[in-house]
Amino acid sequence: MGKLGRLWPLWAALLLAALMIAAGWPGIAQYDSVEQFGQILSGRYDDWHPPIMARLWSLFHLMGGGAGPMMALQILLFWLGLGLLAAALAKKGARRAAFPVLAIGALPWFAVWQWSVLKDVQMVAAMLAATGVIGWWRLRGVRVPWIGWVLAGLLLAYASLVRANALFATIPLIVMVLPRGRWFVRLGLVVAGLLAVLALTPLINADLLGATPSGVQTTEPLFDLAAIAVRTGDSDATGIAPAEIEVLRREHCVKPYFWDPLGGGACADAVDDLGSRPVGEMYAMLAGAAFRHPIAYAGHRLAHLDRTERWLVGRGLIDSWPPAESQPNRFGLGDPGRAASWFIDATRPLADTPLGWPIVWLVVALPGLIEALRRPPASARDLALALLVSAISLEASFAAISIAADLRYHLWPMIAAAVGAVLLWSEARPSRRLLLAGGGLLALVITAGILARAILPPAPSSYTAMLAS
Known part of the structure; x- marks a missing residue:
């Protein structure tokens, strides 16, 4: 050959x-x-x-x-x-x-x-x-x-x-x-x-x-701190006020699948003060909150890990296949063949x-x-x-x-x-x-x-x- x-x-x-x-x-x-x-x-x-x-x-x-x-x-x-x-x-x-x-x-x-x-x-x-x-x-x-x-x-x-x-x-x-x-x-x-x-x-x-800078670096500590706050109610460790924790619970802002609910509406307002802090300070707070509440932190992370690994979940979990057409837009980005x-x-x-x-x-x-x-x-x-x-x-x-x-x-x-x-x-x-x-x-x-x-x-x-x- x-x-x-x-x-x-x-x-x-x-x-x-x-x-x-x-x-x-x-x-x-x-x-x-x-x-x-x-x-x-x-x-x-x-x-x-x-x-x-x-x-x-x-x-x-x-x-x-x-x-x-x-x-x-x-x-x-x-x-x-x-x-x-x-x-x-x-x-x-x-x-x-x-x-x-x-x-x-x-x-x-x-x-x-x-x-x-x-x-x-x-x-x-x-x-x-x-x-x-x-x-x-x-x-x-x-x-x-x-x-x-x-x-x-x-x-x-x-x-x-x-x-x-x-x-x-x-x-x-x-x-x-x-x-x-x-x-x-x-x-x-x-x-x-x-x-x-x-x-x-x-x-x-x-x-x-x-x-x-867009603030994207704060999304991870925000997601985890909000989850610990909802699970424990600890305002001191998470930097989220008691009234805001109640909003997070009432509006079901923390979901193991994704952080997205925290990005808008009443959920975003509830964590606005926390999200405005320097990212280094937020990660330091997360480390302290996780040390104080290891079970709550582990429970939150394991629940999310199960979703992202798509293991013990209900059938039809979204975002597993791409769409067959483009997102509607005003920029002229068309659909595939x-x-x-x-x-x-x-x-x-x-x-x-x-x-x-x-x-x-x-x-x-x-x-x-x-x-x-x-x-x-x-x-x-x-x-x-x-x-x-x-x-x-x-x-x-x-x-x-x-x-x-x-x-x-x-x-x-x-x-x-x-x-x-x-x-x-x-x-x-x-x-x-x-x-x-x-x-x-x-x-x-x-x-x-x-x-x-x-x-x-x-x-x-x-x-x-x-x-x-």
């Missing part, structure tokens, strides 16, 4: 990318997309939505096409990453593993989101492309050249800036793909990287990208199946991590380990840092877990004992999720209904 023939997975991936772009043009502009495009047209940017994405979009806007160029970019990066990984596996002789890598990208649970221009999809696309660039050399046992590191670094830098919590995925991935080192050194590098990104991101957004709209609607019933539950992919990732750790260093094992650590790290962060339960927040951990599992399988079969243990745990998780959906009442079917529930 000639050189071009050995690259068939890459050509197949690029063909799939072209077909998806043609089927979905000019893409889906959801609420966040419309808000960002409004900033581009006005020339006034804030940091509620990622300024790096808005600035990039503003460059593409010069070419026209509305959301189309951004959609094309994320689809190309998505399939480029998978294509490079699959092509590298094929070139090293693991052709049977190349097919599953490409199949991951075609799974409806992942594919339908590629037409939506969203920061989460941009993050996934950039991280997959960076992984593909590194994997193209690493999986073939070749040293990554400096140009490869530069390209991967730029992609991972973009991913880190395009989503507020992306650092919990990007920093572990970066550290794990660096030349091997002791675990305590790697842990130190992860902590240092997290602190550096947290410190630099506000400066980059404000000074380099010209975005004004008919083929994409049809595919999204046709596959929508799959949203509530186990492959649409993030916790299922977490249960896949955990035994995969154990399997990777018990194996000696090797090209596919090392890259799989990096992906699995990145996936688990981001999922773990949702236990303490998360204010909403949209499925799109979990796309990277789900895809990284799948790719990591395939890479491990490409080198050797996992141990029988680990397969049995992992399979048993997976069966228990899926059975519990199915029973919950059969027993619990259906979830509210719309955003408005969720607010009113």
